[in-house]
Amino acid sequence: MIELEHVSRRFGTFRAVDDISFSIRTGEIVGLLGPNGAGKTTTMRMICGFLEPSGGTVRVDGLDVAANPVETKRKIGYMPESAPLYSDMMVADYLAYVARMEGVDAEKKIPLLAETCGLREVMHKNISDLSRGNKQRVGLAHALMNDPEILILDEPTSGLDPNQVSEVRSLIKKIGETRTVIISTHILSEVEMLCGRIIIISGGKKVADSPTEELRAQYASTGTVRLLLGGAGADAVRRVLEGVRGVSSCSVQEHDDKLLVSVSAEGEGELRPELARAVLAQGWDLYGMELVRNSLEDVFRALTVGGEQHEN
Structure with missing residues (x-):
């Protein structure tokens, strides 16, 4: 379970995240939405323990992330928008390297990830030769290497063509059957297809938090x-x-x-x-x-007008 209680984050005098509270239960797939610079990425980085809140508390399974960074990071897999891959390595070598860094048994884990993430056909290709869709799959495999309970994905289908989007979307659905997944994206159709719940951030503040269907129904009339x-x-x-x-x-x-x-x-x-x-x-x-009737896009626009900031 993830819990944020009155969490804020400042950069100098700029308040990127302002008094946000929410909790996410185990097994939920949640969409974290907001315009550019709304505070989504900052929020995710605080959940992952990469940034410490200026105020408030982030907990993962009851543990304060700031006080227990090592224990909580073991529970989380994070894939940033542009996965930091070593393009001159073969996929198999890269995953073996990640396994060593994570202290994972590569011989057991890598074949499972290759199957789960659909990488079996490209294991012996250089990462530089992969399509963007397959690079995203490698990034997912990296995030899943330590078998995390929580998976956090930042714009997982950004820059993909329609076929690649469909493939990655199916993969996320499959992964979400056994894990808590947070997806940060501005692609609303993706949220509707994948997420049972939506949290919207605008101007560093939480402006909505509802089941997807309930949020749409609330504004339908x-x-x-x-x-x-x-x-x-x-x-x-x-x-x-x-x-x-x-x-x-x-x-x-x-x-x-x-x-x-x-x-x-x-x-x-x-x-x-x-x-x-x-x-x-x-x-x-x-x-x-x-x-x-208003679409989810109309709802998003109504809730986030003026919500862009200069930092994320």
Whole structure:
């Protein structure tokens, strides 16, 4: 289990992480989201013990990471965005080197990792000759060498083509069946497919922490209502519909001889009945009306506007 209690991290006067608290249970796959510079990487480095918090406490399985760095690091495998591989070594030699550094029995462990990470066909190739997807697989094998209980992945599919993304995603799912996994990424489709829970950081602060489906459902009813109207003027439509209770904004575009209207809500609630009544009361023609529900991307944007910082 991972626990952060009122954790902050300053670099000089700059506060990269500001009073963040959350816990992650064993066996969860959690997405850590935020815009560039939000504090995601700093948070992960504090969990791994690479950075000490300026305030608060990080615990892994009940152990304070700052007070017990060796014991807690043994429990964690970390793969940074660009895995630090030795490109002039063969894959087999590199993994043997990592095994020696970790004090692991290479003869037993490396064949298992080659199978788990899909590396059997490239074990005798130089790392410099590998595709980026296979380099990511080698980075995962490195992170898994000491059989960690917790795996932390920073942008694991960054720079991969669609086929490589699919392969690495499947591999992460497989690994996540037996471990706690934290994935830091800005690719929201990846989070939806892999993560059962999402933590969003913006401006160094935690702004959301919910199961993926619950987070989406929470904001689903705050989508945009689109209407196709006839027999009306743009200014009149805007004036009337902005006067409907619960409407925050109304935009109007001409579409052939009709008007395409987009109406946004102030909060949760069903606008369509009130909008329909307002339209019909004016004698306008209503050709169509639909609710375009907010996607996870819309939720992310709403929660993180202005959340970029100058440090990560």
